[in-house]
Amino acid sequence: MPTWLTHFGSAGLPLGYSASLTRSRSVRERKHTSATSLTRLLKRYQTLSSEGNDGDSYLINTPGCAIQNFDVLSPEFTKFLKGYPKRWSDAVHVPGTSVPNYGLAPSSVECSYRKVIPRTDKEGFRNVRSTLGDPVLITAPETRIDEDGILVTCFENAGNRTPVYLNVHYFVQPQKAQEKAEDFKRQYGDRSAQPDKLSVMVVGIDSLSRFNMIRHMTETYRYAMQELEALDFRGYNKQGANTRPNTIAFLLGMTRDKFDATEFGPEDRGGFRSEFPVIWKDFANEGYVTAYGDDVAGSQFFNPHDVEYFQRGAFAVSQRHIAHFIPNMGFSYAPCQGSKMSASVIYDYALDVARSVKDVPYFGFYWTCAITHDMLMMTRVIDQPVKTLLKTLKEEGILNHTVLFLVSDHGARYGKLRNTYLGNLEVNLPAFMAIFPPWFKSLYPKPWRNLVTNTRRLVSNFDFHETLHDLASRDYILNKVKPVEANHGQSLFREVPETRTCADVSIPLHLCACENYDDVSLDDPLVEAAAKFTVDYLNEGLAKFPDCVQLHFDKVLSARASSGNNGTRPSAAKQLVTAFLLVLQTQPASATLESLVRSAGGELQVVGEVQRTNRYGNQSHCIDNDIFRQYCFCRDQLPEE
Template sequence: MQGTGPATLRARVRGLRARIKGSRYCLPFSLIVFTILDLLVFHSGAFSGLFRSRSTRGSNDDESYLINTPGCVIQNFDVLSPQFAKLRKEYPMSFKCGDKRDLTESAGLKLFMFKERATEYKVKPSDLECNYRRVIPRTDKEGFINVRSTLGDPVPITDTETHIDEDGILATCFEASDNNTPIYYNVHYFVQPQKAQVKVENFKKLHGDRSAQPDKLSVLVLGIDSLSRFNMIRHMTETYRYAMQELDALDFRGYNKQGANTRPNTIAFLLGMTRDKFDATEFDEKDRGGFRSEFPVIWKDFANEGYVTAFGDDVAGSQFFNPHDVEYFQRGAFTVSQRHIAHFIPNLGFSYAPCQGNKMSASVIYDYALDVARSVKDAPYFGFYWTCAITHDMLMMTRVIDQPVKTLLQTLNEEGILNHTVLFLVSDHGARYGKLRNTYLGNLEVNLPAFMAIFPPWFKTLYPRPWKNLVTNTRRLVSNFDFHQTLHDLASRDYILNKIRPVEANHGQSLFREVPETRTCADVSIPLHLCACESYDDVSVDDPLVEAAAKFTVDYLNEGLTNFPDCVQLQFDKVLSARMSSGNNVTRPNAAKQLVTVYLLVLQTKPASATLESLVRSAAGELSVVGEVQRTNRYGNQSHCIDDDIYRQYCFCRDQLPQQ
């Protein structure tokens, strides 16, 4: 990325500070106001707030706080608070992806055809003809599976029940008199046991029967995009209640995201790397996409321990999630599904197709996850599944997947699969756009994604110390890096041997070990502008210092946009909301020597009414932007003229300006 390295940013901020000293932001009178205001805030509120928070930190069970430790205090909210209630819209509790029954269905390794349903398609059963074509995933020059696939030759479906030896197929039906016009498509997925046969046999040779090794735990990760902990409790009420009450789930209340969107957060918990380190080593765009084979992706830890590995996601066009070398990989069939049967629900505003034929996209992934779990029961496996299509865009739509997720958990439990499996239900961040996002509650939600862990019921008895630490850590500040180290411990069983794995500084620790009460966001590389431990108080949007900080933000962005000549310069419009923090150990490390105020702003710029969230630090009359300025409303095609991962949030392409 051009012009955004640390040295460049520091130089940019220094230059802006120098300009500000002689500008409208920092006139002598403003400097006096800054100093007086800082002194008043510090002496009237900072000490009292600091002592007040210290006095409550001994009671970590106080429900006024999600976590309440010497290193971090995070306020709790009613999930149906007035801030949320007034923004609530009526969305359906569920929706139907189709009104006709499928002509083909699958179960296990069987494909079933239902000719009698042909009348629902205005075809006589006797005139119905169907075939299937196997899905052939493409490979790159190095032999790795990529996101594309082709189809094999048609095979007629002549029986009501057909055994399938493929991983995925496209079923097609015609009317016999017009077999050039398909009346029906469907994509089916099959988990072929022979793919795991070698690992199953090796496991039996080493350990005997699966039941004799219950602590060689399978691991199932269910990722749900854009799901905050608050919104899970609010809109996945059945899932949350079942997990907590029936499965004794661990709810990590202080799970704080590492980066703004999916990419940096999943990089952290899948690879244990920061976004900067990953970007510095990333391959060229012309390469095969996904994670390079030499990257330390966490499922390789499991594969090296003899685990069967599986992967699935419901946005198959993504180049980022592409593990290449797992045994069970549904993406090839899902790309065919997206070409032939994916569709949208009118008037609901999805960015990704929520339906694959008559099924919700998420349900396709959950069914596949269940099939893998059922098939691989004689050896441990690691399954990573990610759903995005339904939850990515709308806060309320989360409730649509509540029953499917609960049903999956119930089935896994009733079939005994959870007796040898650890299940993690995790997200990357909360809702990044919308009206709630521009409130203080929305700011907190986006930084606190859902993170729950479900262990077999015998685990707490067999391993009381790791279990005790897990429970303690549900009320501590935890990060994506901690999740990564925990997964490593499960793969290596280091939690049993009490081994401590050496890791980079500020890269977390396994949650099988107690997280220090003194931990701060800085201790685990959580940027200040994403830290939920920060506490802010309302301040008037008309405060001249607030407006100065907002205009400084716009100038800061404009300097970066000069590297992209196809983007217009932004203009300050107005401040929508403002909050202020003072006296925090992180924002003011040398409190006795330097007074610091941090402003959390939501501002609007022109053109196109871009809504931006900015964290601006004021110290000794000088301003600096902390972290990344975040766009909180959608920008669609406004930035089509650049592909920069950060500045596309702010860019308004010149060719979109009104014609003179």
């Protein structure tokens, strides 16, 4: 069955190119908005404090792990609100895709489309690039489209070749799922007759902590918890510093070290080649249709080659032709694609896939980054789009046979909040929610009880990976225990032990939210010694990169200490062990760094990876190293003497 492009009609021409986030207000209006917006924002937070945190002192409190809780109105956060609304207008406007009257008669407009043609490499794998076919004039009211995407351009016939419409259209071609749909029907009959062959949708939002979801995705969080009975995993602790190690863990079940040490070459590691045990292969082997979408089309890391539905090619065209930034806002990735937010393009695609393959189980993985990656407060912009996605999925009955995971990789990695203790917790505790069909808890009470129990346990990316395995194989029905690699988690359909520690699931100590730290004086001699030791430690590593200058210690910005716990005290140690959690500043470029330094018997040791907490932009352009580019300041950027 083909997909059809319907030509414009009496409703007028769609509006295809305009900013999605508007800032066109007068200075006086913005000042007024700032005051009223801040008041509204604080009132909204007040309503969420009890909903998200339950007034508990701890998010989780077990023998193996206790994670401190914070009110979303914590002074550590609200002190950064001053002046925030002045930066961008309180109004976040996403124009519609059509207008009643565009001022042009259909007869005066000429439209054509160009096919999006995916590129393949020498081995036949799809890559992140795509090309465009020759223009095809649109003359009929309906035009058959066999591609996954097209670029449509319309001109006014009166000789002016400035486009009046320019937009990328995405298509979910039903024929791609036809064979799997027929196989499923032969095996199981009607879709409703096999309710436990559950579809799975993973909606990933980059740089979203649980705390920040409660703050800025107010409507989404409330709707998920109250209307969909979502499970909110309060002790979900990230595995690595950034997106790469965390997604490697939950998509492949590997640590980053193991992933980097594989037998495949660097060109293979970039794009999850067919040799890798990516989780959607488990679902594909069970007859599931698979789909993928993300709003950073240039990324080589997420580049699946073996899914049925793949919007990368069309989105790459969108990035080249209709993507746009908002001046002076600080986005790393284009937040707008024509008249839509980049995230909304992905959510619409996810919904289209779910509608198209409703008669066969599917696995969809969707990741959005552009809006949330750079600014803590911008998360509020996607609140309504995500809520609308959830609400539509419910109203159309899709959630009756779908498990939806709303997940992130980590919290905000940069900014002023990041240098506080709350910021340290936030970056290590990403959002992780699960929404099951309403019938699941009554049909499978034991797995459901375990899921609920685990919302108050320490859980990891590896647990998420094993849970997805269980959904693909339906092992949760028998509560079947499968052997997994040591320290690599377990399915959340089984109860996580109360005694679990970060070490039990390969969460590095410097990223472990279970560690409890208290403020210490910046004048403590050990604090300065630990900070200077950190700089010496980094300089030793930077010496391997001659194009990078050596760092100089400037000052300590904050210091906290933890003593005598199992994580910081070696098992054979009898002396007092203190772990210092420091935020320090180095020169050049006023780099801020977070370091965990262990002190025992007069000896100092840097634990784990030192993390950069302010942006470094192009400062490290002279090296290509995932770790040391955080600290490198290239010599060619030093001022000439």
